[in-house]
Amino acid sequence: MSILETARQQVLEQGVGLNQEQLIEVFNLPEDQIPELMELAHQVRLKWCGEEIEVEGIISLKTGGCPEDCHFCSQSGLFESPVRSVWLDIAQLVEAAKQTAKSGATEFCIVAAVKGPDERLMKQLEDAVAAIHAEVDIEVAASIGTLTQEQVERLAKAGVHRYNHNLETARSYFPEVVTTHTWEERRDTLRMVAEAGMEVCSGGILGMGETIEQRAEFAVQLAELNPHEVPMNFLDPRPGTPFADRELMDSRDALRAIGAFRLAMPHTMLRFAGGRELTLGEKGAEQGLLGGINALIVGNYLTTLGRPMEEDLDMMGRLQLPIKVLNKVI
Template sequence: MSFHWFDLADTVISGSEITDEEGLSILDCPDDELLLLLQASYKIRSHYYGNKVKLNMIINAKSGLCPENCGYCAQSSVSAAPVQKYTFINKEKILEGAEQANKLNVGTYCIVASGRGPSNREVDTVTSAVRDIKEKYDMKVCACMGILKPEQAAKLKDAGVDRYNHNLNTSKAHHPNITTSHTYEDRVSTVNTVKVSGISPCSGVIVGMKESKEDVIDMARSLKILDADSIPVNFLHAIDGTPLEGTDELDPRYCLKVLALFRFINPTKEIRISGGREVNLRSLQPLGLYPANSIFVGDYLTTEGQESTIDHQMIEDLGFEIDYVNVAENQI
């Protein structure tokens, strides 16, 4: 039976939550109704964000050398993937990355480091760099450095860090199948620590790690309960040498349905298409911006993205606009 996607979108805009049954119907949407589902999810997205697209860029501040055993990650202790390994970069390299982000009209610059959590010295390097970035550029800064202590969160907030990312990655039930070196509760606790400090919480997921559709719905609901302001949706790009190597459960149409689900469950939040976009959405990438309102440009942590000029062209071709404030005026 055909599902009334637009009626469901109106229900969400009016303030109601969808049921688990309705969420499952989104993930099970027949392919011949996919464009209708995307148009309905765009109705919600447009209501809150119009045609604006937020751009984000990552700098990999510390690569590899991580003691955790996350099955998806090429930088973990259980990975045999041949990734570049280096200790925390210096302040000057962080500032160089910010300059590049500014040239690309990026609204949020993300400083990401591998590891269980940051040392105080690493936090000090970031805070020093962030103060300089804030003086020079009109861009948001996001830090992603693992499990965070309250006093470290306070330092980051004082320096001007706008957002802190710590992904739930998967559902509580599926978490032990992905990693055992930290708990699901450790991740929730870090997001709450960030919120208490006054930093905007960013938390998302990785889809395609052998989870069920019910797990995906649970992820979206858990992030709603956490009240994460920004929700990066990653699609697994299984890397040889990791425990999840060879996993290939996704197709572009299902990925679009996942993005629609996250928009329906978290209608007011920034939904960001993140890692695995190019590999999993492939030629359907532009359609992802009907439910989502944010993307990464440039490379990811251990995998390459597509040229930023292609992303800018995609946004222009859709008739969408880059969401930024006076970035061009700050270019030096």
């Protein structure tokens, strides 16, 4: 039985994700089978997640000056990067949330370039969440690094409903990407987030030099977290970083990865994130949205440009993809 026939029975019919060995077969599918993979991934998404697409906007509360050495990231203060440290105030965050909500987005994520939050950042985030909820009908997520148990509890109490902390890559490849903290530290934060009742958002970046086997390993390790959401980024080499000279991921490999991640995590929200514009372009993005992706970030990312929000909304309209609407019970 071929791997796609196996996936049809195991994933589509039973809702059980593929294991690591099975995923390696998917990552090695010949090019002429990619359309069949995309179609199967789309069917899996429709059956186990529904047809709606969740739209999210993100904003950086603190940009640059990070003490970590993530080799892909221009926000590290350890590299000769053009990004410099900037802080936003509460009023700017509220205004950004309002603009995000106008796009139809149901999710607004506040991000800070830190290893973990100090008391100043915690207090500012708590105040920001309260101010946004008072003025904007939108869910607030956060991504502010490694957390302590006390900080996790404070964020949950403040009304942060989803927390993003990317594993970034497979456990076996992580030391090639980051040396100033461990993969296990990231996983521990995600465990506490889940135990506190917040939704877990964790993904990473593909195309950083990992092997196909490590991509399959990464997908399985993410699935073990039982995440609500997995952001899928593709490396956009940033000037001044150790990965500045890495080549862009081949678009065919990116499509294989989208299909494989959907078959590994049939019940999870897969979100198009950074690098999709360069790696896939307009046509590839449409293939992804009809091949397992059911969420995307609109507008710009943290230090790289995305597509204009209107273009993504037009694309979803052409594909007749319904946007998720936030329904709050007051």
